[in-house]
Amino acid sequence: MTKLKLISWNVNGIRAVMNKNFMTSIKEMNPDIFCLQETKARPEQVEHEIAELGYTNEYWNSAEKKGYSGTAIFSKIKPLNVTYDMDLGEDYDSEGRVITAEFESYFLVTVYTPNSKRELERLDYRKDWDEKFLDFVKKLEEKKPVIFCGDLNVAHTPIDIKNDKSNMTTKTKPGSAGFTDTERQGFDNIVSKKFIDTFRFLHPEKIQYTWWSYMGKARLNNVGWRIDYFCVSDVLKEKLISAKIHDQVMGSDHCPVEIEIEI
Numbered sequence: 001m002t003k004l005k006l007i008s009w010n011v012n013g014i015r016a017v018m019n020k021n022f023m024t025s026i027k028e029m030n031p032d033i034f035c036l037q038e039t040k041a042r043p044e045q046v047e048h049e050i051a052e053l054g055y056t057n058e059y060w061n062s063a064e065k066k067g068y069s070g071t072a073i074f075s076k077i078k079p080l081n082v083t084y085d086m087d088l089g090e091d092y093d094s095e096g097r098v099i100t101a102e103f104e105s106y107f108l109v110t111v112y113t114p115n116s117k118r119e120l121e122r123l124d125y126r127k128d129w130d131e132k133f134l135d136f137v138k139k140l141e142e143k144k145p146v147i148f149c150g151d152l153n154v155a156h157t158p159i160d161i162k163n164d165k166s167n168m169t170t171k172t173k174p175g176s177a178g179f180t181d182t183e184r185q186g187f188d189n190i191v192s193k194k195f196i197d198t199f200r201f202l203h204p205e206k207i208q209y210t211w212w213s214y215m216g217k218a219r220l221n222n223v224g225w226r227i228d229y230f231c232v233s234d235v236l237k238e239k240l241i242s243a244k245i246h247d248q249v250m251g252s253d254h255c256p257v258e259i260e261i262e263i
Contacts, residue, residue: 001262003241007031008110008149010211010228010254013040014072018049020251026053029246029256032076035099035110037151039070050074061085063096070096071110071150079103086136092129100140106236106263107140109148116153116177123182126153130186138193145233147261148195151211151254152229154183156197159207160226178227194234198243198259199226208245211254219253230259239263 007029011017014036026034034055043050043060050058055074061084063069073082079101085093097112111133116123140146158164161179169175169182177183191197199206209224218224230243241260249255 001239003260003262004033005029005031005258005260006108006147006149006230007034007256007258008037008228008230009034009256010037010112010151010252012038012252012254014046015041017251018046022251023049023053025246025249025251025256029249029258031258033101033108034074034256035108035149036072036074037070037110037112039072039096040067041070042066043072059084059099059101061096061099064094068095069112071099071112073099073101073108073110075101077103079108086132088132092132098133098136102144106144107137107146109137109140109146109150111148111150111152113151113153116180116183118177120174120177120180123177123180127182127186130183130189134186134189134193137195141233145236145263146195147230147232147236147259149228149230149257149259151227152187153178153227154187155179155225155227156184156187156200159205160209162209162223162225178225190231195231196234196237196240198230198232198237198240199245199257201237202240202243208247210245210247210257214253228254228257230257232259232261236261236263 057075081102155161167176167179210228212219244258246256
């Protein structure tokens with residue numbers, strides 16, 4: 001078995017975060033593999049700088065729309081195979097939201113889950129996405145265990161959000177994007193299918209956040225949400241060594257999340 005350190009980080013624009021200690025942060029955390037979401041770029045726009053980190057295996061899935069969405073994986077270990085998106089057609093595969101890297105004993109998937117938007121205009125699409133993504137990783141799991149990570153755009157439980165009561169679904173209001181009953185049920189479904197929320201598995205009561213609004217000094221006052229995750233197949237839970245949230249790392253409105261695992 002090999003001990004691996006994996007990092008996931010929604011950088012909210014890799015070109016912007018490159019000017020905010022991104023390189024230093026990655027070097028200090030020193031992961032074997034790191035996954036990015038919301039890159040908002042194509043590789044040729046930043047590949048020279050990224051090359052300095054020494055990750056010889058890099059994979060990008062950029063959205064068709066320039067400056068929007070996008071994911072990437074950077075690895076010191078060469079995957080057996082890499083695929084992009086979920087092979088479901090343009091409605092689901094045009095925004096660069098999924099990359100799957102197959103290694104000898106597991107699959108690693110990075111995902112940037114669609115936001116339901118402020119007026120919940122994309123909530124139906126989001127519900128459908130959650131169902132299709134869960135089907136996708138369950139099919140992978142038929143071959144070997146799965147680790148998936150990224151910005152899932154949902155705070156699962158009340159301790160995963162600072163102001164739970166003002167954001168939840170009630171009889172008089174639908175709730176805020178990222179904390180509606182529909183989205184939280186989507187994460188319930190993940191758990192019911194025997195995927196483990198690694199941070200909550202190792203830290204059942206710990207309150208720590210991964211995203212803060214840029215408005216109203218939210219990060220300064222730690223008014224946050226935990227919406228970035230590492231989830232693993234149930235068979236891997238005993239192989240977990242640690243799960244961390246690097247909330248001291250700046251540069252994005254999200255912070256990096258990490259697991260160490262023997263696999």
